[in-house]
Amino acid sequence: MASSSFFNCTSLLTPIKPIRITSCCHTTVCLPQFAKKSTPLNLSSSHSISGFSPLIVSSPNRKPQSLTIVSAGKGYKMKTHKASAKRFRVTGTGKIVRRRAGKQHLLRKKNAKRRTRLSKTIQVDRSDYNNVIGALPYLKVNRAN
Known part of the structure; x- marks a missing residue:
């Protein structure tokens, strides 16, 4: 069953051109775009999905830091009884x-x-x-x- 190929997973999505998004703090995010092909997927266990690149975040002035979500700074909101x-x-x-x-x-x-x-x-x-x-x-x- 592993040698028979029903679908080819690696040829379904192929990278075309990365998109660059720049926010207000000059952080550039690169996202790859993918084009859809009409070839069948290969569902054997020996193949892995390729063509996906990791999300790359680069900043010109600082090193990458861990993402921390901070509240708006309004403090504790009292609850009404x-x-x-x-x-x-x-x-x-x-x-x-x-x-x-x-x-x-x-x-x-x-x-x-x-x-x-x-x-x-x-x-x-x-x-x-x-x-x-x-x-x-x-x-x-x-x-x-």
């Missing part, structure tokens, strides 16, 4: 407000005046501001209020 984001909101004047507790269930034994009072929002206490702002770092809060 999503459960807190659903519980608190900011008014137009920059105050943090919350809902009152006790309006979820067992409402039949609470009178209408109490249910109405529990429906309204209330400003977060000043002692809790640091906890809320720590959980919601991108909240537009007026810290003077």
Whole structure:
């Protein structure tokens, strides 16, 4: 089976002319172009694919260095605590407000005046501001209020 040739792999792609790409930092990259021939591939195990040259990167001023991907330098991005984001909101004047507790269930034994009072929002206490702002770092809060 190794001696029979079904396809000829080496003659499928032949190098024509390398392309030179120059970037802004004067680094030249050579990429070979290949033309397609209509000959069958040889799939025997003794043949290897030839015609492919390695990617050549050359720089006129410096030696080749290892590729390092660096972030844009903005630093760490804080994460919003999503459960807190659903519980608190900011008014137009920059105050943090919350809902009152006790309006979820067992409402039949609470009178209408109490249910109405529990429906309204209330400003977060000043002692809790640091906890809320720590959980919601991108909240537009007026810290003077």
